[in-house]
Amino acid sequence: MSDRQIVLKIADLTLRFGSFTALDAVNLTVSAGERVALLGHNGAGKSTLFKTVLGFLKPDGGTLTVAGARPGSDHARGAVSYLPEQVAFPKALTGTEIITHFARLKGVAPSRSIGLLETVGIADAADRAIGTYSKGMRQRLGLAQALIGKPALLLLDEPTSGLDPLSRGEFYAIIDRVAAEGTAVLLSSHSLTEVESRTDRVAILARGQLKADGALADLARAARLPIRIRVEAEPGRADAVRDRIGGDRINGRSVLLNCLAEEKIGLLARVAALGKDVTDVDITLPGLDDVYRHYSGIDLATHAMGDAS
Amino acid sequence: MSGAIRIATVATTEFRLAVRNRWVxxxxxxxxxxxxxLAFLGSGPSGELKVDPLTxxxxSLSTLSVYLVPLIALLVSYDSLAGELERGxxxxxxxxxxxxxxxxxxxFLGHLAVLALAIVVGYGIAAxxxxxxxxxxxxxxxxxxxxxxxxxxLLLGAVxxxxxxxxxxxxxxxxxxxxLSVGLWLLLVVLYDLALLGAIIVDRGGLFTKTIFPFLVLANPGDAFRLFNLAQMDAGTPIAGLDGLAHSLPLPxxxxxAVLVAWLGAALSAAVALARKITP
Incomplete structure (x- = not known):
């Protein structure tokens, strides 16, 4: 990615609302063609970061450039497209009218943008009033609007919240295509599970601070979270198995062990050496939610974190 | 150029929305x-008064417009930014x-077009x-x-x-x-005149009535509109109340x-200044 052009460059960005620090020395870059997921619970600073990139909020410290320009400047506005989390287009207008409206505002010929309704799969409803659209169709219209004029940077604020899994898949397929054509995509989400394999990089924001930034696999490895191995023993052999390989015996037949990734093979070899005493082995890799929890430093038990919905 | 296209785009969409939402x-x-x-009721006695029926x-229509036109103007415009902010x-x-x-x-232009259409069609048919x-x-x-x-x-509506x-x-x-819009309408269109009338009654033709009062009447956009129209009608046109001032105004x-234009300028400047402070 390093040879690609950096579209969004955020360095030491700090923003305060009175005594509350919403963004605390955040560093983040997004390059052309890159898909980056910005993760965080409600109030972590995701929307604030987006609003700063759009030039709606003025930073108290640090620098921020969009396509090399100051946020809110003509050049930056021409380069960025935005889809807010909650957007309700006027019910009395049609999809075609919305696309035409925003194409003109962005200085793009409407005729070149109408096809986007086809891209997002609502061409059939193009001339129907938005009041008759389902929630999924409205969200698709929002995405079509954001794709007008092939933006250099696409900002999507929780774009798939409230979409069914099928629509969500199609949504990401469109984003993949757009990124392949060179658009830098920064999208926010509640859930690591949702953006897994959908983005190139993950940035985790918690209490205004960037806690992690990297490929998901690298982050998971670096977190050194334990792998869980559950060994099923022959009836009556559970204690014997535990004495040979360690761990905790549970429910009379199983032994539960935790190990790090590099210890896994050695441990499995020892389990295999137990021969007939073992009937089954079950390996659970650390879940994405565990990785997210590790980096955000948030305990699910004490903090009501949004889930995948 | 692109600015003009953007203005035309938003104004057109606003007007289209007003048509679809039945505001027009x-x-x-x-x-x-x-x-x-008013055309059928108010033009009746013209024969005796020797004033032409249109005048x-x-x-009477100028008196009615003071109430109706500001109300319609506020109804068309109060939602314009707060609504978009609320809907995202x-x-x-x-x-x-x-x-x-x-x-x-x-x-502004989109809303004004709605008002212009209503005024031209409504008053045109009456004429x-x-x-x-x-x-x-x-x-x-x-x-x-x-x-x-x-x-x-239209100018009053624009204000x-x-x-x-x-x-x-x-x-x-x-x-x-x-x-807030309803409150503003009540204050400027109804309560302001009532307060002035009350002050005159208390003053009994004293210093207030002779000096400050005409200027206070003129400072209100609705009254300025009515005075401007009435003062230039034939002397035989029957007028009453505060409008008696129409023929004894201390100013040209x-x-x-000028008062109406000043109000328009102030209102638009305030709107621009307030809109700059919005964090969407």
Missing amino acids: LLATLTLTGFALA LTAA TLSLVLATPIRRTELLIAK LAVIERHGLGAHAAGLVVWFRLMATC FVGLGMAVSASCRQTGTAAA IGAAL
């Missing part, structure tokens, strides 16, 4: 209905290259009804009076569209904007027009 129909029907009612109807479309719009000033001008019934009268002076009425109605947008820019919720009548 409602505003036009209201003004047509009231204007026609006579215009006199404002952040979308402001992420595009459009300037906030452009957005305000565009919305035709009067002419159909009584003829044009001895001379065409009534037509001039009528056109002056329509033009100043209140501007005020409505300023209110809308100051609220994050449409409900608050609606309440152009001052009334």
Whole structure:
């Protein structure tokens, strides 16, 4: 990615609302063609970061450039497209009218943008009033609007919240295509599970601070979270198995062990050496939610974190 | 150039929305209905008064317009920014290259077009009804009076569209904007005159009535509109109440027009200044 052009460059960005620090020395870059997921619970600073990139909020410290320009400047506005989390287009207008409206505002010929309704799969409803659209169709219209004029940077604020899994898949397929054509995509989400394999990089924001930034696999490895191995023993052999390989015996037949990734093979070899005493082995890799929890430093038990919905 | 396209785009969409949401129909029907009612009721005694029937109807219509036109203007405009903020479309719009000033001008023009259509159609039909019934009268002076009425109605409407947008820019919720707009209408259109009348009664023709009072009447946009129209009608037109001032104003009548233009400028400046402070 390093040879690609950096579209969004955020360095030491700090923003305060009175005594509350919403963004605390955040560093983040997004390059052309890159898909980056910005993760965080409600109030972590995701929307604030987006609003700063759009030039709606003025930073108290640090620098921020969009396509090399100051946020809110003509050049930056021409380069960025935005889809807010909650957007309700006027019910009395049609999809075609919305696309035409925003194409003109962005200085793009409407005729070149109408096809986007086809891209997002609502061409059939193009001339129907938005009041008759389902929630999924409205969200698709929002995405079509954001794709007008092939933006250099696409900002999507929780774009798939409230979409069914099928629509969500199609949504990401469109984003993949757009990124392949060179658009830098920064999208926010509640859930690591949702953006897994959908983005190139993950940035985790918690209490205004960037806690992690990297490929998901690298982050998971670096977190050194334990792998869980559950060994099923022959009836009556559970204690014997535990004495040979360690761990905790549970429910009379199983032994539960935790190990790090590099210890896994050695441990499995020892389990295999137990021969007939073992009937089954079950390996659970650390879940994405565990990785997210590790980096955000948030305990699910004490903090009501949004889930995948 | 691109700024002009953006303004035209937003203004067109605003007007289209007003048509689809039946605001245009409602505003036009209201003004047509009231204007026609006055045309048939108010032009009756013209024969005895030797004033042409168009002028006579215009006199009563100017009084009615003071109440109706500001109300319609506020109803059309109070939602313009607060509504978009509430629905989330404002952040979308402001992420595009459009300037906030452009957005305000565009919305202003869109709302004004709704009002212009209602005034031209409503008062036009009423004028035709009067002419159909009584003829044009001895001379065409009534037509001039009528056109002056329509033009100043639009200016009065523009003032209140501007005020409505300023209110809308100051609220994050449409409900608050609606309440403030109704309050503004009551204050400027109803309570202001009542307060002045009360002051005159208490003063009994004293210093207040002779010095400050005419200027206070003129400072109100609705009163300025009414005085401007009434002062230029034939002396035989029956007028009453505060409007008696129309023939004894201490200033040239152009001052009334200047007051309206000043209000328009102040309202739009306030709307722009408030819109700049919005964080979408």
